[in-house]
Amino acid sequence: MSRDQKFFDMYSLVIGVLAAIALAILVLAMKMSDLTQGVYTRDAAEYQAAVAQRIAPVGEVYLPGEEQESSAPVVRAAAEPEPVAAALSGPQVYNTACIACHSTGVGGAPVVGDAAQWTDRIAQGMDLLKQHAIEGFTGSAGFMPAKGGRIDLSDEEVAIAVDYMVGESS
Numbered sequence: 001m002s003r004d005q006k007f008f009d010m011y012s013l014v015i016g017v018l019a020a021i022a023l024a025i026l027v028l029a030m031k032m033s034d035l036t037q038g039v040y041t042r043d044a045a046e047y048q049a050a051v052a053q054r055i056a057p058v059g060e061v062y063l064p065g066e067e068q069e070s071s072a073p074v075v076r077a078a079a080e081p082e083p084v085a086a087a088l089s090g091p092q093v094y095n096t097a098c099i100a101c102h103s104t105g106v107g108g109a110p111v112v113g114d115a116a117q118w119t120d121r122i123a124q125g126m127d128l129l130k131q132h133a134i135e136g137f138t139g140s141a142g143f144m145p146a147k148g149g150r151i152d153l154s155d156e157e158v159a160i161a162v163d164y165m166v167g168e169s170s
């Protein structure tokens with residue numbers, strides 16, 4: 001029993017020492033590669049050329065009379081901005097986005113052309129009417145979705161549609 005114990009102790013010690021040596025070699029190898037490999041790589045002409053290219057300034061200053069190198073940056077004209085879709089007119093917006101509810105009074109919508117349904121609303125002031133049309137509005141009559149559900153319309157387009165609707169209804 002005591003011989004077994006002795007063997008086990010010895011065995012553990014040897015394993016431990018070997019592991020320590022392996023670790024030491026690993027650390028030494030890393031240190032060595034750091035000291036040698038890195039230096040050689042950084043001294044290499046290709047490496048230095050690559051770095052010089054990476055950190056080269058984007059532009060260069062040429063004085064009058066100086067030759068311009070072919071590597072000079074090419075200045076491209078800014079791309080033409082995409083033409084913005086022409087804004088819709090009041091009747092156009094009304095006929096595409098609002099008519100579904102406001103021509104017949106769907107869901108309690110005030111009918112365009114029926115002045116009686118609009119007098120109280122107009123009395124609130126045009127700014128509030130436009131705000132309700134743009135942001136949406138739930139009153140006693142029903143639910144008016146923001147921009148009539150057409151969130152692709154601009155605030156101005158909805159506002160001129162309100163102008164048109166009110167003009168037709170008073």
Ligand code: HEC
Binds near residue numbers: 101106129130132141
């Ligand atoms: C889905 C149906 C629906 C569509 C589409 C719709 N509306 Fe309405 N709208 C309503 C209803 C319902 C009301 C009434 C809400 C209330 O007073 O309870 C209303 C009310 C309004 C009012 C009066 C708000 C107030 O303060 O009294 C304006 C202005 C208006 N709509 C403008 C528009 C415009 C402009 C469009 C198109 C861009 C549009 N609506 C599209 C249903 C609709």
